[in-house]
Amino acid sequence: MAEPNVLLLDEPTNDLDIDTLQELESLLDGWAGTLVVISHDRYLIERICDSTWALFGDGKLTNLPGGIQQYLDRRRELIAAPAAPSAPSSASPGQDAASGTASGAASSSPGLSAQEDRELKKELNALERKMQKLSAKVDTLTAKLADAAMPADGNIDTALLADLDRELQGVRSEHDDCEMRWLEVAEMREEGHV
Known part of the structure; x- marks a missing residue:
């Protein structure tokens, strides 16, 4: 356990x-x-x-x-x-008697199955949360970079500045990648609903 x-x-x-x-x-x-x-x-x-x-x-x-x-x-x-009358239906098995459509079909998205739509929505939500965390990390690193550029004792640690800048660029790049993926997924989901 x-x-x-x-x-x-x-x-x-x-x-x-x-x-x-x-x-x-x-x-x-x-x-x-x-x-x-x-x-x-x-x-x-x-x-x-x-x-x-x-x-x-x-x-x-x-x-x-x-x-x-x-x-x-x-x-x-x-x-x-x-409340509906119990008249026999002429719809074939596996079809909805009222609409004649196959039962279980996603009515909200003709291009995507309901499962695919939910998975895309779940990925969008996950990407949004990740971008929020990365944005917060960018803010934190930017503040650290500003503090390191103007230390109280006046001795600038260039190695620390370089490390922070490298980390900041990496986080920004990761945020940009997440943003691009979010746009791709949102477009796939939108196309599936057309």
């Missing part, structure tokens, strides 16, 4: 303040092992989970490739179903 690879979490975000919640989400988002999460927290599920499952009261565990949105759509259908 020193290094677990499976976590079972039942409503892990209940009663957490925002800072603790964000730290927990970051930790779980980077978890290398398997997570089984039971939660009503839609944002948490969309951020950390690769596969979504639900119970609809029929005694079965149902996989939802469309994620939370598919769950909400299915719940609406189930609630509306008793």
Whole structure:
């Protein structure tokens, strides 16, 4: 148990303040092992989970490739179903009787599957968090560089300046790479929704 690879979490975000919640989400988002999460927290599920499952009261565990949105759509259908007449449907198996479309198809994105869309969204969120951290690091290094350029004793350590500058350039380059990847992923996601 020193290094677990499976976590079972039942409503892990209940009663957490925002800072603790964000730290927990970051930790779980980077978890290398398997997570089984039971939660009503839609944002948490969309951020950390690769596969979504639900119970609809029929005694079965149902996989939802469309994620939370598919769950909400299915719940609406189930609630509306008793009000609808129970006439036989001419739709073939695997098709939605109301629309004639294949069941499980992502209605929100014709070019991307729901799973692909969620993965791209998850990557965008991860890139945004990484860029925020890199921006903070750029600010810190810039401040250190300014302090090193004007020391209190007047003795400038050129080696320290060179090291800080090299590190700053590396962080800026990494930030630029993240920004370019973010633009690529955002474009892929946008094209998938057209």
